[in-house]
Amino acid sequence: MNPYIPIVGMVILATAFVLISMGLSLVVGPRRYNRAKYDSYECGIQPTPQPAGGGKFPVKYYITAMMFIVFDIEVVFLLPWAVAYNQLGWFTKIAMIIFIVLFFIPYFYVLRRKGLDWE
Numbered sequence: 793m794n795p796y797i798p799i800v801g802m803v804i805l806a807t808a809f810v811l812i813s814m815g816l817s818l819v820v821g822p823r824r825y826n827r828a829k830y831d832s833y834e835c836g837i838q839p840t841p842q843p844a845g846g847g848k849f850p851v852k853y854y855i856t857a858m859m860f861i862v863f864d865i866e867v868v869f870l871l872p873w874a875v876a877y878n879q880l881g882w883f884t885k886i887a888m889i890i891f892i893v894l895f896f897i898p899y900f901y902v903l904r905r906k907g908l909d910w911e
Contacts, residue, residue, distance in 0.1 A: 855907040859899065866895045 873880070873888050902908060 852907060852910070855902055859902060859908070862895060862898060866892070 869891065870888075873884075877885075
């Protein structure tokens with residue numbers, strides 16, 4: 793027996809579940825139009841028509857997103873390091889300390905520039 797048959801079966805089962813659920817929601821669900829439901833959501837900013845020149849968008853959203861990505865990457869590198877900490881030599885420990893310091897420099901820069909303050 794092929795070992796991939798259970799995986800193919802699970803993919804087929806998951807696809808069938810999604811299609812059946814979507815079909816049932818169209819048949820059974822309410823059909824009320826709600827303008828707020830179909831309006832775009834922009835993280836607390838009221839959606840307005842853009843000016844001809846493009847308009848300004850607050851940079852703090854991008855800074856927050858970039859900081860989130862930076863700390864996600866740091867966690868990806870720190871988890872294996874923490875698991876194997878007792879088996880590592882001094883060179884690896886010093887390299888990781890330098891890595892952590894280099895990752896906190898942008899964080900303190902953003903704090904100093906008040907990039908995480910939401911007025």
